[in-house]
Amino acid sequence: MLYKYLGGQRIEKFIKERQLRFTQLQALNDPFESSVLLQMEVEDVVKAETLEEMKAKRKQQFPAKSAQIDTQFERMQQASDYLSLPHVQGEMVTNYLSSLFGILSLSRNHRNMLMWSHYADSHTGFVVALDENHSFFSDSGREEFNPPLKRVTYRHNRKISELPTLDSLYCEKSLDWAYEEEERLFKDLEICEKQKSTCAFDCSIYLHEVPLECIKEIYFGANMKEEQCFEYRKLISESMPNVSVYRASISPEEYSLNFTEL
Numbered sequence: 001m002l003y004k005y006l007g008g009q010r011i012e013k014f015i016k017e018r019q020l021r022f023t024q025l026q027a028l029n030d031p032f033e034s035s036v037l038l039q040m041e042v043e044d045v046v047k048a049e050t051l052e053e054m055k056a057k058r059k060q061q062f063p064a065k066s067a068q069i070d071t072q073f074e075r076m077q078q079a080s081d082y083l084s085l086p087h088v089q090g091e092m093v094t095n096y097l098s099s100l101f102g103i104l105s106l107s108r109n110h111r112n113m114l115m116w117s118h119y120a121d122s123h124t125g126f127v128v129a130l131d132e133n134h135s136f137f138s139d140s141g142r143e144e145f146n147p148p149l150k151r152v153t154y155r156h157n158r159k160i161s162e163l164p165t166l167d168s169l170y171c172e173k174s175l176d177w178a179y180e181e182e183e184r185l186f187k188d189l190e191i192c193e194k195q196k197s198t199c200a201f202d203c204s205i206y207l208h209e210v211p212l213e214c215i216k217e218i219y220f221g222a223n224m225k226e227e228q229c230f231e232y233r234k235l236i237s238e239s240m241p242n243v244s245v246y247r248a249s250i251s252p253e254e255y256s257l258n259f260t261e262l
Helices: 008-017 048-061 063-083 086-097 113-119 166-170 175-180 226-239
Strands: 002-006 019-021 101-107 126-130 149-151 153-155 172-174 182-188 193-198 204-209 215-220 244-250 257-261
Touching (some): 002 008, 002 113, 086 166, 113 175
Antiparallel strands (some): 126 215, 244 257
C-alpha cells in the first residue's frame, strides 16, 4: 500500500472527485529537484579539438580575417564550455521534461508524525491509502516514462548523472528527506486535467482522477474535529462504500499514533 498525505481543506473535494495533483519539478518543495546535475557527452562539433580544426580551416580560407575568426571561435568555445557544465545541462533537460510529466509523491508509511504535521495540516488533514498493484500505477501515458512508479533513494552527496533518465535525475534526494520513504508516480501531463489556476510557483495545476477501486483506506488526523470526522465518514460511506476509514489518536505511552476504525 502507498499513502498520500493531504490537507484537511481538500478532503471533501477528494471524496467527491477523487482527483490528485501531478506536480511539475519546479513546483516541488525541494529546490534541488529542479537543479539536477547532468554530464552528457558533448557532440564532436563543440569539442575543443574540433573547434580548433574548424578554426584552422577557416583561416586557410580567409587569411585576411584571422583576428576576426579568432574572436568568433573564442566565443564558440565559451558557449561550448558553458553548455558542458553539469548544472546547465541539468537545467536544460529539466525545463524540457517538466513540460511533459508530473509527479505524485507518495509514502510507504502512514504513521510518520512529521509528515502528518508537514503535509496534513498539523494532523487536521487526512491520508489516502492506494493499492499499488492497481493499473493506475502501471501506465504513465508515455512509453519512455514506464514503469511509472519509482522508489526514491537518499544520499549525502549530489551525483552527476551521465544519462537523462527519470530514476537517476529525479528519484534521488538528500538524506534529510529519508523519513518520507517516498515513491514517485510519473504521469504524462497530456492525460491529466489542466486547471485554470496556478500554484505559488506560477506553474499550471494538473489533476488526475484516481479509480475508486484503487482507494482502499482513508485515515483522519488526530486533530481533526469530531464533527468533521462524522460528516466525512458519512460522505465516504455514500460515495466509497468499500473504503475503510480510520481515526488517528496519540498513544498514551509512546510518541506514536494509534488508529481506530470508524
